Amino acid sequence: MTELDKRTHERTFVRTFFTTPTAVEGEDDSAKMLEGAAGLSGMEAPDVWVPDNEDATAPNMRDEGAQNIIDVVSEHGADYPGEIHPRVVWHRDSPSTRYQGFQRMLEIADPENGAIEHIDGFVVPEVGDIDDWKKADEFLTIIENEYGFDEGSIKMSVIIESGQSELGMEKLRDEMGKPTNNLERLFMLVIGEVDYTKDARAITPTGALPAWPELRHNTSRAASAAGLISVDGPYDDIRDVEGYRERMTDNQAKGMLGIWSLTPGQVVEANKSALPPAEGYWLLDADGREVELESVDGVEVYDGDRVSLEETDGGYVLSVGTDDLELDEDELTQELLDLLDYVPSMDDIVDSMEEFEAAKEAGKGAIAMTQAATVEIDGVQVDISSDRMWDEATYQALQTPITLFQDVYENRPDQHEGLAELYSEDVVERAMDVGN
Incomplete structure (x- = not known):
C-alpha cells in the first residue's frame, strides 16, 4: 500500500x-x-x-x-x-x-x-x-x-x-x-x-x-x-x-x-x-486592527490614531485604544514587540534557510535568528529586536512556502518571467536551490 x-x-x-x-x-x-x-x-x-x-x-x-x-x-x-x-x-x-x-x-x-x-x-x-x-x-x-x-x-x-x-x-x-x-x-x-x-x-x-x-x-x-x-x-x-x-x-x-x-x-x-511577498513588512496590532507600517528610509512608521506614543521626562506613555501605559525604555520595547509582527519576504526566508543550512553543516543543531527594526510612532523612534531559535523542526515548518514556490516554478514555466519580475532572478535562483 x-x-x-x-x-x-x-x-x-x-x-x-x-x-x-x-x-x-x-x-x-x-x-x-x-x-x-x-x-x-x-x-x-x-x-x-x-x-x-x-x-x-x-x-x-x-x-x-x-x-x-x-x-x-x-x-x-x-x-x-x-x-x-x-x-x-x-x-x-x-x-x-x-x-x-x-x-x-x-x-x-x-x-x-x-x-x-x-x-x-x-x-x-x-x-x-x-x-x-x-x-x-x-x-x-x-x-x-x-x-x-x-x-x-x-x-x-x-x-x-x-x-x-x-x-x-x-x-x-x-x-x-x-x-x-x-x-x-x-x-x-x-x-x-x-x-x-x-x-x-x-x-x-x-x-x-x-x-x-x-x-x-x-x-x-x-x-x-x-x-x-x-x-x-x-x-x-x-x-x-x-x-x-x-x-x-x-x-x-x-x-x-x-x-x-x-x-x-x-x-x-x-x-x-500563497507565495511569500517580494518585500517584508511589519504589522502593528492597533487596538485589534492589524495595520501595515510604512517603511521610510529604513524606519517603520505608524500613521494612525489608534496607537500613540509620547516621550516624557521619566520615560514614555504608550496609548493603545483607551489604555495608557507609563513605561520605561525596556518596558516600552517589550510592549511594542508584543504588538508587532514581521512578515518575511521571499529573500528573508531564503536567507534564514541558507543560514541554518550553513550552521547544520558546521555541526550546530540550533541557532538564534535576530529580527530588528526602528519603529516610529508620533515622531518617537524606538529600536526593537527579538531573537527566534531555529532548529530542524522550525526549518522544516518554514520550508513549506519555499516548497510551494519550487513546485510552482517546476510546473508553471509560463510564470518564470513573472516570478523573476516579482522577486529578481537572483532570489528565484537561490529559492530553487535552498532545501535541496
Missing part, C-alpha cells in the same frame, strides 16, 4: 481552481468562454482549469458543452500551462445523473476525439458517502480499461457539498490502497459551500453563506491525511479583493493553499497570495 500521507501526484500544490462554462446560450460560438480561458497564461492562468459542464452550464447545453470540451481541449490543450480537469454531472441520489456523467466522461476520454491526452482528470460534484466515491472511481476504471489506459492514470477530484461527503472524507485512509478500488487516483478535495449550506438546511439572518470554518478544517485535515490537495470554495463577491485575500490568509493558516477562482482577476490574486 502507498504511504497515504505522502503526495502521490506530480503536483503537490494547487493555488487556483478556475471554472468556465462549457457552452453559453445565445452566442454564435457557444464555446467562446472556453476558448478565452484556453488562451490564459502566466499569472492569469490557474494551476487547474475546470471546463464546467455542471452548474456553470445550462442543462440543455451540456451535450454541446461536452463536445466543446473535446473541440477546445484537443486544439489548445497542448499549449495550456496548467492542468485540465473537466467537471461532469453527478449526484449521490440520482443513478440517471451518474450515468450521464459516466457517458460524458467516456466521450471526452475517447482517444479518437483527441482531448484526453491533454486532460489530467475529472471533477466529480455532489458525491455522497465513500461508497459513492467508489462508484465514480469504478466508472473511471472502466473508461481506462475501455481505452487501454493504465488503471488509476486519470485523476479524480471530488466536491464536498453535503454532510455525507464530509463524513466520507474520514474513511479515505481506510479505503485508499485496497485492491478493490483505485481511489489513489484522488487528487483534490474541493469545498462546495453553497450546496453544503443547502444540504445542511442552514439559515443566516442576511441570507449570506455561513463561514463553515469546521468544514475548511475537516477538508484540509482529510487532504493532509490522505496525501491529497484541499481547495476552498468560490468567493462570490468578485469586487471584494480584500475579503478574498483575508479568506485566503485564513485558509493558508489551516493548510488549505488552494481556492476556487471565478475570474482571471481572482486567479491572479490567488496565484500570488
Whole structure:
C-alpha cells in the first residue's frame, strides 16, 4: 500500500481552481468562454482549469458543452500551462445523473476525439458517502480499461457539498490502497459551500453563506491525511479583493493553499497570495486592527490614531485604544514587540534557510535568528529586536512556502518571467536551490 500521507501526484500544490462554462446560450460560438480561458497564461492562468459542464452550464447545453470540451481541449490543450480537469454531472441520489456523467466522461476520454491526452482528470460534484466515491472511481476504471489506459492514470477530484461527503472524507485512509478500488487516483478535495449550506438546511439572518470554518478544517485535515490537495470554495463577491485575500490568509493558516477562482482577476490574486511577498513588512496590532507600517528610509512608521506614543521626562506613555501605559525604555520595547509582527519576504526566508543550512553543516543543531527594526510612532523612534531559535523542526515548518514556490516554478514555466519580475532572478535562483 502507498504511504497515504505522502503526495502521490506530480503536483503537490494547487493555488487556483478556475471554472468556465462549457457552452453559453445565445452566442454564435457557444464555446467562446472556453476558448478565452484556453488562451490564459502566466499569472492569469490557474494551476487547474475546470471546463464546467455542471452548474456553470445550462442543462440543455451540456451535450454541446461536452463536445466543446473535446473541440477546445484537443486544439489548445497542448499549449495550456496548467492542468485540465473537466467537471461532469453527478449526484449521490440520482443513478440517471451518474450515468450521464459516466457517458460524458467516456466521450471526452475517447482517444479518437483527441482531448484526453491533454486532460489530467475529472471533477466529480455532489458525491455522497465513500461508497459513492467508489462508484465514480469504478466508472473511471472502466473508461481506462475501455481505452487501454493504465488503471488509476486519470485523476479524480471530488466536491464536498453535503454532510455525507464530509463524513466520507474520514474513511479515505481506510479505503485508499485496497485492491478493490483505485481511489489513489484522488487528487483534490474541493469545498462546495453553497450546496453544503443547502444540504445542511442552514439559515443566516442576511441570507449570506455561513463561514463553515469546521468544514475548511475537516477538508484540509482529510487532504493532509490522505496525501491529497484541499481547495476552498468560490468567493462570490468578485469586487471584494480584500475579503478574498483575508479568506485566503485564513485558509493558508489551516493548510488549505488552494481556492476556487471565478475570474482571471481572482486567479491572479490567488496565484500570488500563497507565495511569500517580494518585500517584508511589519504589522502593528492597533487596538485589534492589524495595520501595515510604512517603511521610510529604513524606519517603520505608524500613521494612525489608534496607537500613540509620547516621550516624557521619566520615560514614555504608550496609548493603545483607551489604555495608557507609563513605561520605561525596556518596558516600552517589550510592549511594542508584543504588538508587532514581521512578515518575511521571499529573500528573508531564503536567507534564514541558507543560514541554518550553513550552521547544520558546521555541526550546530540550533541557532538564534535576530529580527530588528526602528519603529516610529508620533515622531518617537524606538529600536526593537527579538531573537527566534531555529532548529530542524522550525526549518522544516518554514520550508513549506519555499516548497510551494519550487513546485510552482517546476510546473508553471509560463510564470518564470513573472516570478523573476516579482522577486529578481537572483532570489528565484537561490529559492530553487535552498532545501535541496
